[in-house]
Amino acid sequence: MRAGLGAAVGLLALLPALNALPTDHALHVSDFIVSVTGKWICYAILALSLDLAWGYAGILSLGHGAFFALGGYAIGMHLMRLIGPRGAYGHPVLPDFMVFLGYTQLPWFWRGFEYFPYAALMVLLVPGALALVVGFLAFRSRITGVYLSILTQAMTYALMLAFFRNDMGFGGNNGFTDFKELLGMPLATPRARAALFYASLVALVAAFLICSVLTRTKYGRVLTAIRDAESRARFLGYDTARHKLFAFVLSAMLAGLAGALYVPQVGIINPGEFNPGNSIEAVIWVAVGGRGTLVGAVLGAFSVNALKTWLTSAAPDLWLFALGGLFVVVTLFLPRGLIGVFDRLRKGRAP
Amino acid sequence: MKGRALYLDGVSVVFDGFRALNNLSLIVEPGELRAVIGPNGAGKTTMMDVITGKTRPTAGTVRFGEADLTRLDEPAIATLGIGRKFQKPTVFDHLTVFENLELALKAPRGAIACVKWRLSGEARDRIARVTEEVGLLARAHDPAGILSHGQRQWLEIGMLLAQDPELLLVDEPVAGMTDAETERTAAMLVGIAGPRSVVVVEHDLEFVRALGRRVTVLHEGSVLSEGSIDHVQNDPRVIEVYLGR
Numbered sequence: 148m149r150a151g152l153g154a155a156v157g158l159l160a161l162l163p164a165l166n167a168l169p170t171d172h173a174l175h176v177s178d179f180i181v182s183v184t185g186k187w188i189c190y191a192i193l194a195l196s197l198d199l200a201w202g203y204a205g206i207l208s209l210g211h212g213a214f215f216a217l218g219g220y221a222i223g224m225h226l227m228r229l230i231g232p233r234g235a236y237g238h239p240v241l242p243d244f245m246v247f248l249g250y251t252q253l254p255w256f257w258r259g260f261e262y263f264p265y266a267a268l269m270v271l272l273v274p275g276a277l278a279l280v281v282g283f284l285a286f287r288s289r290i291t292g293v294y295l296s297i298l299t300q301a302m303t304y305a306l307m308l309a310f311f312r313n314d315m316g317f318g319g320n321n322g323f324t325d326f327k328e329l330l331g332m333p334l335a336t337p338r339a340r341a342a343l344f345y346a347s348l349v350a351l352v353a354a355f356l357i358c359s360v361l362t363r364t365k366y367g368r369v370l371t372a373i374r375d376a377e378s379r380a381r382f383l384g385y386d387t388a389r390h391k392l393f394a395f396v397l398s399a400m401l402a403g404l405a406g407a408l409y410v411p412q413v414g415i416i417n418p419g420e421f422n423p424g425n426s427i428e429a430v431i432w433v434a435v436g437g438r439g440t441l442v443g444a445v446l447g448a449f450s451v452n453a454l455k456t457w458l459t460s461a462a463p464d465l466w467l468f469a470l471g472g473l474f475v476v477v478t479l480f481l482p483r484g485l486i487g488v489f490d491r492l493r494k495g496r497a498p
Numbered sequence: 499m500k501g502r503a504l505y506l507d508g509v510s511v512v513f514d515g516f517r518a519l520n521n522l523s524l525i526v527e528p529g530e531l532r533a534v535i536g537p538n539g540a541g542k543t544t545m546m547d548v549i550t551g552k553t554r555p556t557a558g559t560v561r562f563g564e565a566d567l568t569r570l571d572e573p574a575i576a577t578l579g580i581g582r583k584f585q586k587p588t589v590f591d592h593l594t595v596f597e598n599l600e601l602a603l604k605a606p607r608g609a610i611a612c613v614k615w616r617l618s619g620e621a622r623d624r625i626a627r628v629t630e631e632v633g634l635l636a637r638a639h640d641p642a643g644i645l646s647h648g649q650r651q652w653l654e655i656g657m658l659l660a661q662d663p664e665l666l667l668v669d670e671p672v673a674g675m676t677d678a679e680t681e682r683t684a685a686m687l688v689g690i691a692g693p694r695s696v697v698v699v700e701h702d703l704e705f706v707r708a709l710g711r712r713v714t715v716l717h718e719g720s721v722l723s724e725g726s727i728d729h730v731q732n733d734p735r736v737i738e739v740y741l742g743r
């Protein structure tokens with residue numbers, strides 16, 4: 148297992164190098180493959196974060212896309228500030244959309260975002276703070292199961308509506324785009340693509356290791372206990388609301404990190420990222436891969452997105468049906484997802 | 499151990515106009531083993547819910563030593579030293595017997611403390627001792643989900659032991675057990691009481707007789723009779739509502 152994971156990471160790490168080979172080289176990998184794989188790596192981090200909340204702690208969040216989007220917006224604000232006077236209106240400080248909307252000065256909550264370390268901190272703190280507030284209220288009032296799912300879904304929907312508004316100061320329905328550079332590195336160049344790819348890969352490995360260490364501690368077993376019989380855990384003296392809150396906030400921060408790595412790669416962030424459908428798709432990745440196993444979450448993110456990339460070009464009308472069908476099949480026949488299938492195959496082959 | 503008494507006075511619980519507990523008063527002395535019997539719906543489980551903070555009483559006083567239990571939530575009451583075994587055995591199916599006991603083991607309960615927790619040799623020994631006491635040594639590394647009904651009941655009792663509470667509430671520990679298992683469970687509970695107080699709810703009168711301690715009979719949410727098993731079995735009111743059927 149461990150060797151397989153190492154090999155997979157090694158293979159991924161080769162992609163940007165192969166992309167640098169001359170185009171007529173037999174091993175050349177296209178720009179498209181590198182950029183699409185870079186996105187999947189971010190999705191895999193999102194899947195890991197969701198699996199920590201859902202697979203381990205039993206918190207079926209249908210709003211994790213919101214944490215992802217907030218992380219993306221946080222880095223997007225930094226990227227917007229870095230454009231400086233190079234915008235279409237040439238304003239020395241204000242991003243184009245603010246000039247267009249008649250802003251005369253930068254709103255207070257934009258201050259500090261010109262500094263990368265501050266923006267990087269916000270990438271974690273903003274989703275974390277939202278999760279802290281929502282989780283605190285929900286877990287204290289013992290909102291669980293389908294009610295919690297609806298609540299998180301409503302959260303991302305409300306944020307989508309809010310971010311669509313021009314007067315929120317986040318660019319309305321156009322969001323942010325036309326980014327120029329990050330950390331002194333011009334974007335949309337092969338070098339930037341490779342750098343962001345590697346940064347995402349390192350983040351994925353780190354997130355995987357953090358989750359894997361965490362879930363192996365007694366805390367991980369407490370989460371499992373809460374997932375399976377929360378009230379029993381309470382009678383053992385565990386303040387389950389706090390334990391869930393800890394996992395939920397950590398999970399939201401990981402999702403924010405995923406979004407922050409994603410946005411510079413795709414070059415745009417807009418309120419569509421808060422679309423409730425995105426959060427549901429992430430749940431399907433985890434379910435398909437196998438909830439409650441970290442490898443399953445990553446595997447699910449890669450395989451469902453590979454299918455999506457292929458199908459949306461081969462037969463675009465079919466994608467949503469395929470996604471729905473996939474979810475039904477997995478729920479009915481493969482409760483442990485692809486990981487469960489592999490396990491069964493391996494056991495079947497063993498003497 | 500200083501020992502604290504459990505004290506219920508005038509406790510009532512009303513569900514949608516229905517009185518599950520009706521002016522119930524009961525004192526359990528430190529170190530006492532008390533059996534509570536009563537027909538279905540008498541309010542036995544509700545009484546445990548009130549003591550452990552799951553249900554808030556509509557009226558009345560519930561104290562454990564100095565602590566007012568009506569103001570605390572479940573984890574706080576558990577931390578105070580009150581452990582509970584449920585009527586329907588609930589163990590953590592996806593965790594092994596060992597891991598179930600490890601979670602129950604007396605230790606700091608916070609998230610960070612659980613992340614930092616390392617199993618010491620002492621903790622390991624203690625878990626091994628409890629596993630042996632409840633007869634599950636051979637199953638220590640099996641997931642709790644595959645245990646038999648009787649073994650699940652014992653695992654729950656083991657979790658109580660690992661928790662090392664001052665007061666144990668045990669709801670119908672022998673329901674669905676064979677005679678041999680029942681006998682063994684009675685011996686287990688007698689062995690547990692002494693340094694701790696134990697309240698056992700049970701329908702099985704043979705089992706209550708085997709415990710050989712003071713018995714409280716509940717009926718329609720209040721105490722109908724209290725005394726030795728012979729005393730309550732000969733109490734005409736008890737015969738009428740419960741034993742006479």
Ligand SMILES: Nc1ncnc2c1ncn2[C@@H]1O[C@H](COP(=O)(O)OP(=O)(O)OP(=O)(O)O)[C@@H](O)[C@H]1O
Binds near residue numbers: 516537538540541
């Ligand atoms: N949450 C609740 N809402 C409404 N009614 C309840 C609730 N919990 C218990 N009751 C009612 O209160 C009464 C007492 O229930 P309780 O479970 O305490 O009885 P019991 O003595 O434990 O019975 P048994 O021997 O069947 O376990 C029953 O009539 C039950 O239907």
Ligand SMILES: [Mg+2]
Binds near residue numbers: 542543585
């Ligand atoms: Mg009962």
